[in-house]
Amino acid sequence: MSVWQRLVALFRLDFRSAFGSLPSLPPPESSAVEEDEQTALPFELEVQKLDYIRYRRKILDWRDEFTVQMLTQGKDFFRQFSEHVEKEADEVGILRKVFAKPAAEVLEDDFFTLVRAPLVDRAKAAEAELTKVIQCLPPTQLPALSLAVDEVDPLLSVLGDLRFRPSNQDELLAKLNNLVFGERGIVDCYLQRAHAVSQALLQTLDAKS
Amino acid sequence: MITQILFEIPAAYETAVKAGSLIQVGGLLKDGATGKIVAHLQESGVAHSLLSTALAGSSGPLGLATEVLNAGSGMYTAVQVTQMKSMIASLQSLQYATLGVSLVGLGVTVAGFVYMHKRFNALDDRIDELMKSVQSGFASQREAALRAHMSQVKGLVKSVKQAPSLSRPELEYNRVAEAMSEQAAHFEGELEFFIKMDGKMNVEMFWQLAQLLMLSNSVRIDCRIRSNELRNAREISESVGEDYRRLFDTLSVASFHAHEGDGALVTKTLREITDAALTKPYLIEHLRTQRINGSEYIGRLESERTNPLLMLKVA
Numbered sequence: 001m002s003v004w005q006r007l008v009a010l011f012r013l014d015f016r017s018a019f020g021s022l023p024s025l026p027p028p029e030s031s032a033v034e035e036d037e038q039t040a041l042p043f044e045l046e047v048q049k050l051d052y053i054r055y056r057r058k059i060l061d062w063r064d065e066f067t068v069q070m071l072t073q074g075k076d077f078f079r080q081f082s083e084h085v086e087k088e089a090d091e092v093g094i095l096r097k098v099f100a101k102p103a104a105e106v107l108e109d110d111f112f113t114l115v116r117a118p119l120v121d122r123a124k125a126a127e128a129e130l131t132k133v134i135q136c137l138p139p140t141q142l143p144a145l146s147l148a149v150d151e152v153d154p155l156l157s158v159l160g161d162l163r164f165r166p167s168n169q170d171e172l173l174a175k176l177n178n179l180v181f182g183e184r185g186i187v188d189c190y191l192q193r194a195h196a197v198s199q200a201l202l203q204t205l206d207a208k209s
Numbered sequence: 210m211i212t213q214i215l216f217e218i219p220a221a222y223e224t225a226v227k228a229g230s231l232i233q234v235g236g237l238l239k240d241g242a243t244g245k246i247v248a249h250l251q252e253s254g255v256a257h258s259l260l261s262t263a264l265a266g267s268s269g270p271l272g273l274a275t276e277v278l279n280a281g282s283g284m285y286t287a288v289q290v291t292q293m294k295s296m297i298a299s300l301q302s303l304q305y306a307t308l309g310v311s312l313v314g315l316g317v318t319v320a321g322f323v324y325m326h327k328r329f330n331a332l333d334d335r336i337d338e339l340m341k342s343v344q345s346g347f348a349s350q351r352e353a354a355l356r357a358h359m360s361q362v363k364g365l366v367k368s369v370k371q372a373p374s375l376s377r378p379e380l381e382y383n384r385v386a387e388a389m390s391e392q393a394a395h396f397e398g399e400l401e402f403f404i405k406m407d408g409k410m411n412v413e414m415f416w417q418l419a420q421l422l423m424l425s426n427s428v429r430i431d432c433r434i435r436s437n438e439l440r441n442a443r444e445i446s447e448s449v450g451e452d453y454r455r456l457f458d459t460l461s462v463a464s465f466h467a468h469e470g471d472g473a474l475v476t477k478t479l480r481e482i483t484d485a486a487l488t489k490p491y492l493i494e495h496l497r498t499q500r501i502n503g504s505e506y507i508g509r510l511e512s513e514r515t516n517p518l519l520m521l522k523v524a
Contacts, residue, residue, distance in 0.1 A: 041497060041500070043494060044494060044498075045443075045491055047239075047491075048244070050244070050491070051244070053234055053484060053487050053488065054232070054234050057234075057484055060480055061480070064473070068462050068469055071462060071463065071469050072469050188463075195461070199459075202458070
Protein backbone atom coordinates (compact mmCIF):
# COMPACT_ATOMS: atom_id res chain seq x y z
CA MET A 1 0.00 0.00 0.00
CA SER A 2 1.44 3.39 -1.01
CA VAL A 3 1.73 6.38 1.32
CA TRP A 4 -1.11 8.10 -0.55
CA GLN A 5 -3.37 5.07 -0.10
CA ARG A 6 -2.52 5.00 3.62
CA LEU A 7 -3.47 8.70 3.95
CA VAL A 8 -6.78 8.03 2.22
CA ALA A 9 -7.42 5.12 4.59
CA LEU A 10 -6.66 7.40 7.54
CA PHE A 11 -9.24 10.00 6.37
CA ARG A 12 -11.75 7.17 6.16
CA LEU A 13 -10.84 6.20 9.77
CA ASP A 14 -9.67 2.79 8.51
CA PHE A 15 -6.85 2.54 11.01
CA ARG A 16 -6.04 -1.07 10.31
CA SER A 17 -5.21 -0.32 6.67
CA ALA A 18 -3.52 3.01 7.48
CA PHE A 19 -1.13 1.61 10.08
CA GLY A 20 -0.97 -2.01 9.00
CA SER A 21 2.43 -3.45 8.59
CA LEU A 22 4.17 -3.10 5.32
CA PRO A 23 3.96 -6.20 3.23
CA SER A 24 6.83 -8.47 4.07
CA LEU A 25 8.90 -10.25 1.51
CA PRO A 26 7.30 -13.42 0.28
CA PRO A 27 8.51 -16.39 2.34
CA PRO A 28 11.02 -18.56 0.55
CA GLU A 29 9.48 -21.49 -1.14
CA SER A 30 9.56 -24.37 1.29
CA SER A 31 11.10 -26.70 -1.27
CA ALA A 32 14.06 -24.28 -1.67
CA VAL A 33 14.71 -24.30 2.10
CA GLU A 34 14.52 -28.04 2.25
CA GLU A 35 16.82 -28.35 -0.71
CA ASP A 36 19.35 -26.09 1.00
CA GLU A 37 19.23 -28.18 4.17
CA GLN A 38 19.69 -31.33 2.14
CA THR A 39 22.96 -30.10 0.65
CA ALA A 40 26.23 -30.98 2.32
CA LEU A 41 28.39 -28.02 3.26
CA PRO A 42 31.85 -27.84 1.67
CA PHE A 43 34.47 -29.88 3.58
CA GLU A 44 37.08 -27.35 4.68
CA LEU A 45 39.90 -29.63 5.85
CA GLU A 46 42.61 -31.14 3.69
CA VAL A 47 42.30 -34.91 3.65
CA GLN A 48 45.88 -35.17 2.31
CA LYS A 49 47.09 -33.98 5.70
CA LEU A 50 46.17 -37.42 7.02
CA ASP A 51 49.12 -38.81 5.06
CA TYR A 52 51.42 -36.41 6.84
CA ILE A 53 50.00 -37.54 10.22
CA ARG A 54 50.62 -41.16 9.27
CA TYR A 55 54.18 -40.64 7.96
CA ARG A 56 55.00 -38.52 10.98
CA ARG A 57 53.88 -41.36 13.21
CA LYS A 58 56.05 -43.87 11.35
CA ILE A 59 59.12 -41.70 11.87
CA LEU A 60 58.33 -41.16 15.55
CA ASP A 61 57.73 -44.89 16.05
CA TRP A 62 61.10 -45.57 14.48
CA ARG A 63 62.77 -43.08 16.83
CA ASP A 64 60.92 -44.46 19.87
CA GLU A 65 61.93 -47.99 19.00
CA PHE A 66 65.56 -46.96 18.52
CA THR A 67 65.56 -45.14 21.86
CA VAL A 68 64.16 -48.13 23.74
CA GLN A 69 66.62 -50.49 22.06
CA MET A 70 69.66 -48.33 22.75
CA LEU A 71 68.68 -48.04 26.40
CA THR A 72 67.71 -51.67 27.02
CA GLN A 73 70.37 -53.30 24.86
CA GLY A 74 72.93 -50.82 26.10
CA LYS A 75 72.18 -52.07 29.61
CA ASP A 76 72.61 -55.67 28.45
CA PHE A 77 75.92 -54.89 26.75
CA PHE A 78 77.16 -53.04 29.82
CA ARG A 79 76.09 -55.86 32.13
CA GLN A 80 78.12 -58.33 30.06
CA PHE A 81 81.08 -55.98 30.19
CA SER A 82 80.72 -55.60 33.98
CA GLU A 83 80.70 -59.38 34.41
CA HIS A 84 83.83 -59.58 32.28
CA VAL A 85 85.52 -56.90 34.41
CA GLU A 86 84.63 -58.74 37.62
CA LYS A 87 86.09 -61.94 36.21
CA GLU A 88 89.28 -60.15 35.12
CA ALA A 89 89.59 -58.45 38.51
CA ASP A 90 89.29 -61.80 40.29
CA GLU A 91 92.16 -63.12 38.24
CA VAL A 92 94.58 -60.27 39.02
CA GLY A 93 97.69 -61.64 40.67
CA ILE A 94 99.25 -60.23 43.84
CA LEU A 95 102.02 -58.47 41.91
CA ARG A 96 99.51 -56.78 39.59
CA LYS A 97 97.48 -55.70 42.61
CA VAL A 98 100.48 -53.80 43.88
CA PHE A 99 101.83 -52.60 40.54
CA ALA A 100 98.46 -52.26 38.82
CA LYS A 101 98.20 -51.05 35.21
CA PRO A 102 96.04 -48.03 34.31
CA ALA A 103 92.43 -49.26 34.05
CA ALA A 104 91.91 -47.40 30.74
CA GLU A 105 94.77 -49.33 29.16
CA VAL A 106 93.46 -52.67 30.45
CA LEU A 107 89.82 -52.13 29.51
CA GLU A 108 89.95 -50.12 26.30
CA ASP A 109 89.76 -53.08 23.90
CA ASP A 110 87.20 -55.06 25.90
CA PHE A 111 85.02 -51.98 26.30
CA PHE A 112 85.17 -51.49 22.54
CA THR A 113 84.31 -55.14 21.81
CA LEU A 114 81.59 -55.61 24.41
CA VAL A 115 79.92 -52.18 24.50
CA ARG A 116 80.95 -49.76 21.77
CA ALA A 117 80.89 -52.11 18.78
CA PRO A 118 77.47 -53.66 19.57
CA LEU A 119 76.00 -50.17 19.99
CA VAL A 120 77.48 -49.15 16.62
CA ASP A 121 75.90 -52.28 15.10
CA ARG A 122 72.56 -51.40 16.68
CA ALA A 123 72.77 -47.89 15.20
CA LYS A 124 73.59 -49.31 11.76
CA ALA A 125 70.61 -51.64 11.98
CA ALA A 126 68.42 -48.66 12.91
CA GLU A 127 69.72 -46.79 9.86
CA ALA A 128 68.65 -49.72 7.69
CA GLU A 129 65.22 -49.73 9.35
CA LEU A 130 64.87 -46.01 8.72
CA THR A 131 65.69 -46.54 5.04
CA LYS A 132 62.75 -48.97 4.90
CA VAL A 133 60.50 -46.47 6.66
CA ILE A 134 61.31 -43.66 4.25
CA GLN A 135 60.58 -45.86 1.24
CA CYS A 136 56.88 -45.41 1.98
CA LEU A 137 57.18 -41.62 2.24
CA PRO A 138 56.32 -39.39 -0.71
CA PRO A 139 59.33 -38.66 -2.94
CA THR A 140 61.11 -35.67 -1.58
CA GLN A 141 64.59 -34.31 -0.97
CA LEU A 142 65.57 -36.21 2.14
CA PRO A 143 68.04 -35.00 4.75
CA ALA A 144 71.10 -37.06 5.73
CA LEU A 145 69.96 -40.21 7.52
CA SER A 146 73.25 -41.40 8.97
CA LEU A 147 73.29 -42.11 12.69
CA ALA A 148 77.08 -42.15 12.84
CA VAL A 149 78.45 -40.06 15.68
CA ASP A 150 81.95 -39.18 16.81
CA GLU A 151 83.36 -41.78 19.16
CA VAL A 152 82.91 -40.51 22.71
CA ASP A 153 86.10 -40.72 24.77
CA PRO A 154 87.81 -43.47 22.72
CA LEU A 155 90.77 -43.74 25.12
CA LEU A 156 88.58 -43.94 28.25
CA SER A 157 90.14 -40.80 29.66
CA VAL A 158 87.11 -40.69 31.97
CA LEU A 159 88.98 -43.25 34.10
CA GLY A 160 91.85 -40.83 34.69
CA ASP A 161 94.74 -42.45 36.49
CA LEU A 162 92.55 -45.08 38.11
CA ARG A 163 94.44 -48.38 38.31
CA PHE A 164 92.96 -51.75 37.43
CA ARG A 165 92.72 -53.57 40.75
CA PRO A 166 89.73 -55.23 42.52
CA SER A 167 89.43 -52.42 45.09
CA ASN A 168 88.79 -49.91 42.25
CA GLN A 169 86.28 -52.11 40.45
CA ASP A 170 83.08 -50.34 41.62
CA GLU A 171 84.49 -46.89 40.94
CA LEU A 172 85.67 -47.65 37.46
CA LEU A 173 82.41 -49.38 36.53
CA ALA A 174 80.45 -46.38 37.81
CA LYS A 175 82.56 -44.05 35.65
CA LEU A 176 82.13 -46.24 32.60
CA ASN A 177 78.40 -46.57 33.25
CA ASN A 178 78.22 -42.79 33.16
CA LEU A 179 80.24 -42.78 29.95
CA VAL A 180 77.63 -45.05 28.35
CA PHE A 181 74.37 -43.71 29.82
CA GLY A 182 75.16 -40.27 31.23
CA GLU A 183 74.48 -36.89 29.72
CA ARG A 184 76.53 -36.52 26.50
CA GLY A 185 77.54 -40.15 26.92
CA ILE A 186 77.67 -42.73 24.13
CA VAL A 187 73.95 -43.62 24.15
CA ASP A 188 72.91 -39.99 24.59
CA CYS A 189 74.92 -39.02 21.48
CA TYR A 190 73.15 -41.64 19.39
CA LEU A 191 69.75 -40.60 20.74
CA GLN A 192 70.47 -36.96 20.00
CA ARG A 193 71.54 -37.88 16.50
CA ALA A 194 68.37 -39.93 15.97
CA HIS A 195 66.34 -37.01 17.28
CA ALA A 196 68.04 -34.62 14.86
CA VAL A 197 67.49 -37.00 11.92
CA SER A 198 63.82 -37.52 12.77
CA GLN A 199 63.22 -33.80 13.27
CA ALA A 200 64.84 -33.02 9.90
CA LEU A 201 62.63 -35.65 8.26
CA LEU A 202 59.50 -34.30 9.95
CA GLN A 203 60.31 -30.76 8.88
CA THR A 204 60.80 -31.92 5.30
CA LEU A 205 57.43 -33.68 5.38
CA ASP A 206 55.75 -30.75 7.09
CA ALA A 207 57.00 -28.38 4.41
CA LYS A 208 55.75 -30.74 1.73
CA SER A 209 52.30 -31.16 3.27
CA MET B 210 20.52 -33.12 9.06
CA ILE B 211 21.04 -34.53 5.59
CA THR B 212 22.25 -37.98 6.54
CA GLN B 213 21.31 -40.49 9.18
CA ILE B 214 23.84 -41.01 11.93
CA LEU B 215 25.15 -44.36 10.82
CA PHE B 216 26.95 -46.30 13.50
CA GLU B 217 28.51 -49.68 12.92
CA ILE B 218 30.47 -52.00 15.17
CA PRO B 219 34.28 -52.07 14.78
CA ALA B 220 34.17 -55.76 13.78
CA ALA B 221 32.68 -54.67 10.44
CA TYR B 222 36.04 -53.09 9.55
CA GLU B 223 38.49 -55.54 11.07
CA THR B 224 39.06 -57.68 7.99
CA ALA B 225 39.71 -54.68 5.76
CA VAL B 226 42.14 -53.18 8.30
CA LYS B 227 43.95 -56.49 8.59
CA ALA B 228 44.16 -56.81 4.81
CA GLY B 229 45.52 -53.28 4.55
CA SER B 230 42.75 -51.93 2.34
CA LEU B 231 41.70 -49.66 5.19
CA ILE B 232 44.32 -47.71 7.09
CA GLN B 233 43.94 -46.50 10.64
CA VAL B 234 45.12 -42.93 11.21
CA GLY B 235 44.46 -41.66 14.71
CA GLY B 236 40.74 -41.93 15.39
CA LEU B 237 39.67 -42.65 11.83
CA LEU B 238 39.91 -45.22 9.07
CA LYS B 239 40.70 -44.22 5.53
CA ASP B 240 40.61 -46.09 2.27
CA GLY B 241 44.13 -47.12 1.29
CA ALA B 242 43.42 -46.76 -2.43
CA THR B 243 41.32 -43.61 -2.67
CA GLY B 244 42.52 -41.86 0.49
CA LYS B 245 38.91 -41.09 1.45
CA ILE B 246 37.79 -41.21 5.07
CA VAL B 247 35.61 -44.27 5.64
CA ALA B 248 34.72 -44.17 9.35
CA HIS B 249 35.50 -42.53 12.69
CA LEU B 250 36.08 -44.49 15.90
CA GLN B 251 33.93 -43.37 18.82
CA GLU B 252 33.60 -44.45 22.41
CA SER B 253 30.07 -44.80 23.73
CA GLY B 254 28.49 -44.43 27.17
CA VAL B 255 29.23 -48.13 27.75
CA ALA B 256 32.99 -47.44 27.52
CA HIS B 257 32.72 -44.69 30.12
CA SER B 258 30.76 -46.91 32.45
CA LEU B 259 33.37 -49.69 32.13
CA LEU B 260 36.23 -47.30 32.68
CA SER B 261 34.58 -45.71 35.68
CA THR B 262 34.55 -49.18 37.25
CA ALA B 263 38.22 -49.65 36.37
CA LEU B 264 39.01 -46.25 37.83
CA ALA B 265 37.47 -47.21 41.15
CA GLY B 266 39.90 -50.13 41.43
CA SER B 267 43.08 -48.49 40.19
CA SER B 268 45.69 -46.69 42.22
CA GLY B 269 47.13 -44.42 39.55
CA PRO B 270 47.07 -43.50 35.89
CA LEU B 271 49.27 -46.33 34.75
CA GLY B 272 47.30 -48.48 37.17
CA LEU B 273 44.19 -47.73 35.17
CA ALA B 274 45.83 -49.36 32.19
CA THR B 275 46.44 -52.47 34.24
CA GLU B 276 42.85 -52.54 35.42
CA VAL B 277 41.62 -52.13 31.86
CA LEU B 278 43.84 -54.92 30.67
CA ASN B 279 42.92 -57.21 33.57
CA ALA B 280 39.23 -57.23 32.84
CA GLY B 281 37.63 -59.86 34.98
CA SER B 282 39.47 -59.10 38.19
CA GLY B 283 36.27 -59.35 40.20
CA MET B 284 34.94 -55.82 39.96
CA TYR B 285 33.04 -56.35 36.73
CA THR B 286 29.79 -58.16 36.10
CA ALA B 287 29.82 -60.98 33.55
CA VAL B 288 28.29 -58.66 30.96
CA GLN B 289 30.91 -56.01 31.62
CA VAL B 290 33.72 -58.55 31.28
CA THR B 291 32.38 -59.48 27.84
CA GLN B 292 32.07 -55.81 26.90
CA MET B 293 35.56 -55.01 28.14
CA LYS B 294 37.07 -57.93 26.27
CA SER B 295 35.24 -56.92 23.13
CA MET B 296 36.50 -53.35 23.48
CA ILE B 297 40.11 -54.46 23.89
CA ALA B 298 39.81 -56.94 21.01
CA SER B 299 38.36 -54.22 18.78
CA LEU B 300 41.14 -51.78 19.59
CA GLN B 301 43.73 -54.47 18.93
CA SER B 302 42.22 -55.47 15.62
CA LEU B 303 42.06 -51.83 14.56
CA GLN B 304 45.79 -51.72 15.33
CA TYR B 305 45.83 -49.46 18.36
CA ALA B 306 48.97 -50.35 20.25
CA THR B 307 48.11 -49.19 23.74
CA LEU B 308 44.69 -50.81 23.90
CA GLY B 309 42.26 -49.20 26.26
CA VAL B 310 44.58 -46.59 27.62
CA SER B 311 45.02 -44.18 24.79
CA LEU B 312 41.80 -43.25 23.07
CA VAL B 313 39.27 -44.63 25.44
CA GLY B 314 39.25 -43.22 28.92
CA LEU B 315 40.93 -39.95 28.20
CA GLY B 316 37.93 -38.59 26.42
CA VAL B 317 39.98 -37.94 23.34
CA THR B 318 37.02 -38.98 21.27
CA VAL B 319 34.00 -37.81 23.22
CA ALA B 320 33.88 -36.87 26.87
CA GLY B 321 31.34 -38.42 29.21
CA PHE B 322 30.85 -35.86 31.95
CA VAL B 323 30.03 -38.33 34.72
CA TYR B 324 33.19 -40.23 33.90
CA MET B 325 35.17 -37.00 33.53
CA HIS B 326 34.06 -35.88 36.96
CA LYS B 327 35.37 -39.10 38.51
CA ARG B 328 38.56 -38.79 36.50
CA PHE B 329 39.27 -35.25 37.71
CA ASN B 330 38.64 -36.30 41.30
CA ALA B 331 41.07 -39.19 40.94
CA LEU B 332 43.67 -36.87 39.38
CA ASP B 333 43.24 -34.34 42.14
CA ASP B 334 43.92 -36.93 44.83
CA ARG B 335 46.90 -38.39 43.00
CA ILE B 336 48.56 -35.04 42.28
CA ASP B 337 48.15 -34.09 45.91
CA GLU B 338 49.81 -37.35 46.94
CA LEU B 339 52.62 -36.88 44.43
CA MET B 340 53.33 -33.34 45.53
CA LYS B 341 53.64 -34.54 49.12
CA SER B 342 55.69 -37.64 48.41
CA VAL B 343 58.05 -36.76 45.56
CA GLN B 344 60.08 -33.79 44.55
CA SER B 345 57.62 -32.56 41.97
CA GLY B 346 59.88 -29.78 40.79
CA PHE B 347 57.25 -27.15 41.50
CA ALA B 348 57.77 -24.31 43.93
CA SER B 349 55.09 -24.12 46.62
CA GLN B 350 53.53 -21.05 44.98
CA ARG B 351 53.17 -23.02 41.75
CA GLU B 352 51.70 -25.98 43.63
CA ALA B 353 49.10 -23.71 45.22
CA ALA B 354 48.17 -22.23 41.82
CA LEU B 355 47.85 -25.71 40.34
CA ARG B 356 45.56 -26.80 43.16
CA ALA B 357 43.42 -23.68 42.70
CA HIS B 358 43.02 -24.38 38.99
CA MET B 359 42.20 -28.03 39.62
CA SER B 360 39.52 -27.00 42.03
CA GLN B 361 38.02 -24.60 39.45
CA VAL B 362 38.04 -27.36 36.85
CA LYS B 363 36.25 -29.72 39.20
CA GLY B 364 33.58 -27.07 39.77
CA LEU B 365 33.15 -26.59 36.04
CA VAL B 366 32.80 -30.31 35.36
CA LYS B 367 30.31 -30.60 38.19
CA SER B 368 28.15 -27.82 36.81
CA VAL B 369 28.32 -29.05 33.21
CA LYS B 370 27.17 -32.45 34.42
CA GLN B 371 23.97 -30.77 35.60
CA ALA B 372 23.48 -28.73 32.42
CA PRO B 373 20.96 -31.10 30.77
CA SER B 374 18.40 -30.17 33.42
CA LEU B 375 18.52 -26.49 32.38
CA SER B 376 15.94 -25.03 30.01
CA ARG B 377 18.76 -23.84 27.72
CA PRO B 378 21.73 -26.14 28.38
CA GLU B 379 23.67 -24.80 25.40
CA LEU B 380 24.28 -21.55 27.30
CA GLU B 381 25.89 -23.47 30.14
CA TYR B 382 27.92 -25.58 27.70
CA ASN B 383 29.28 -22.44 26.07
CA ARG B 384 30.06 -20.84 29.44
CA VAL B 385 31.95 -23.94 30.57
CA ALA B 386 33.79 -24.20 27.24
CA GLU B 387 35.05 -20.64 27.62
CA ALA B 388 36.06 -21.08 31.25
CA MET B 389 37.70 -24.42 30.47
CA SER B 390 39.78 -22.79 27.77
CA GLU B 391 41.51 -20.65 30.42
CA GLN B 392 42.09 -23.70 32.62
CA ALA B 393 43.55 -25.68 29.72
CA ALA B 394 45.91 -22.78 28.94
CA HIS B 395 47.13 -22.83 32.55
CA PHE B 396 47.74 -26.61 32.52
CA GLU B 397 49.49 -26.36 29.17
CA GLY B 398 51.81 -23.70 30.58
CA GLU B 399 52.57 -25.85 33.62
CA LEU B 400 53.21 -28.91 31.48
CA GLU B 401 55.52 -26.94 29.21
CA PHE B 402 57.39 -25.66 32.25
CA PHE B 403 57.71 -29.21 33.58
CA ILE B 404 58.98 -30.52 30.23
CA LYS B 405 61.61 -27.79 29.98
CA MET B 406 62.97 -28.33 33.48
CA ASP B 407 66.52 -29.66 33.69
CA GLY B 408 67.01 -33.40 33.88
CA LYS B 409 64.61 -36.26 33.35
CA MET B 410 60.96 -35.92 34.26
CA ASN B 411 59.14 -37.85 36.94
CA VAL B 412 56.94 -39.96 34.68
CA GLU B 413 53.94 -40.05 36.96
CA MET B 414 53.89 -36.31 37.65
CA PHE B 415 54.21 -35.67 33.93
CA TRP B 416 51.36 -38.08 33.21
CA GLN B 417 49.07 -36.42 35.74
CA LEU B 418 49.72 -32.96 34.31
CA ALA B 419 49.25 -34.23 30.76
CA GLN B 420 45.93 -35.77 31.74
CA LEU B 421 44.75 -32.51 33.29
CA LEU B 422 45.44 -30.77 30.01
CA MET B 423 43.82 -33.50 27.91
CA LEU B 424 40.71 -33.80 30.03
CA SER B 425 40.22 -30.01 30.08
CA ASN B 426 40.56 -29.85 26.30
CA SER B 427 38.16 -32.76 25.85
CA VAL B 428 35.51 -31.04 27.94
CA ARG B 429 36.02 -27.79 25.98
CA ILE B 430 35.49 -29.47 22.64
CA ASP B 431 32.68 -31.65 23.91
CA CYS B 432 30.78 -28.61 25.21
CA ARG B 433 31.04 -26.88 21.83
CA ILE B 434 29.77 -30.01 20.06
CA ARG B 435 26.84 -30.27 22.48
CA SER B 436 25.92 -26.63 21.87
CA ASN B 437 26.18 -27.40 18.14
CA GLU B 438 28.91 -24.80 17.60
CA LEU B 439 30.62 -27.22 15.27
CA ARG B 440 32.84 -24.84 13.35
CA ASN B 441 34.20 -23.48 16.62
CA ALA B 442 34.56 -27.02 18.01
CA ARG B 443 36.55 -27.95 14.92
CA GLU B 444 38.84 -24.95 15.22
CA ILE B 445 39.51 -25.63 18.91
CA SER B 446 40.15 -29.24 18.04
CA GLU B 447 42.65 -28.30 15.32
CA SER B 448 44.53 -26.07 17.70
CA VAL B 449 44.55 -28.74 20.42
CA GLY B 450 46.00 -31.30 17.98
CA GLU B 451 48.79 -28.92 17.00
CA ASP B 452 49.52 -28.17 20.68
CA TYR B 453 49.89 -31.89 21.46
CA ARG B 454 52.14 -32.35 18.46
CA ARG B 455 54.36 -29.48 19.60
CA LEU B 456 54.45 -30.65 23.22
CA PHE B 457 54.71 -34.42 22.84
CA ASP B 458 56.50 -35.15 19.54
CA THR B 459 59.84 -34.11 20.99
CA LEU B 460 59.52 -36.49 23.97
CA SER B 461 60.86 -40.01 24.09
CA VAL B 462 61.51 -42.77 26.61
CA ALA B 463 64.76 -41.01 27.45
CA SER B 464 62.84 -37.92 28.62
CA PHE B 465 61.49 -39.75 31.66
CA HIS B 466 62.97 -40.88 34.88
CA ALA B 467 61.32 -44.29 34.81
CA HIS B 468 61.78 -47.91 33.92
CA GLU B 469 61.99 -48.22 30.12
CA GLY B 470 58.73 -50.21 30.13
CA ASP B 471 56.74 -47.44 31.83
CA GLY B 472 58.44 -44.76 29.74
CA ALA B 473 57.68 -46.71 26.56
CA LEU B 474 54.01 -47.11 27.53
CA VAL B 475 53.63 -43.41 28.25
CA THR B 476 55.40 -42.46 25.01
CA LYS B 477 53.27 -44.80 22.91
CA THR B 478 50.13 -43.53 24.60
CA LEU B 479 51.16 -39.94 23.89
CA ARG B 480 51.65 -40.81 20.23
CA GLU B 481 48.18 -42.32 19.97
CA ILE B 482 46.58 -39.44 21.83
CA THR B 483 48.30 -36.91 19.56
CA ASP B 484 47.21 -38.81 16.44
CA ALA B 485 43.65 -38.99 17.74
CA ALA B 486 43.69 -35.26 18.53
CA LEU B 487 45.06 -34.46 15.07
CA THR B 488 42.28 -36.47 13.39
CA LYS B 489 39.41 -35.34 15.61
CA PRO B 490 38.79 -32.17 13.55
CA TYR B 491 37.88 -34.47 10.64
CA LEU B 492 35.12 -36.07 12.70
CA ILE B 493 33.72 -32.68 13.74
CA GLU B 494 33.98 -31.40 10.17
CA HIS B 495 32.03 -34.43 9.01
CA LEU B 496 29.25 -33.64 11.50
CA ARG B 497 29.22 -30.00 10.41
CA THR B 498 29.19 -30.59 6.68
CA GLN B 499 26.52 -33.28 6.97
CA ARG B 500 24.47 -30.93 9.17
CA ILE B 501 24.36 -33.48 11.98
CA ASN B 502 23.31 -31.80 15.21
CA GLY B 503 26.12 -32.06 17.74
CA SER B 504 23.87 -32.54 20.75
CA GLU B 505 21.87 -35.23 18.99
CA TYR B 506 25.05 -36.97 17.95
CA ILE B 507 26.44 -37.15 21.48
CA GLY B 508 23.01 -38.17 22.74
CA ARG B 509 23.14 -41.16 20.41
CA LEU B 510 26.56 -42.18 21.72
CA GLU B 511 25.48 -41.82 25.32
CA SER B 512 22.33 -43.85 24.82
CA GLU B 513 24.22 -46.84 23.40
CA ARG B 514 23.78 -49.78 25.76
CA THR B 515 25.70 -52.67 24.19
CA ASN B 516 28.86 -51.64 22.36
CA PRO B 517 31.68 -49.72 24.07
CA LEU B 518 33.08 -48.68 20.70
CA LEU B 519 31.23 -47.61 17.60
CA MET B 520 32.29 -46.60 14.13
CA LEU B 521 30.61 -43.57 12.59
CA LYS B 522 30.28 -44.49 8.96
CA VAL B 523 31.12 -41.78 6.45
CA ALA B 524 28.69 -42.31 3.62
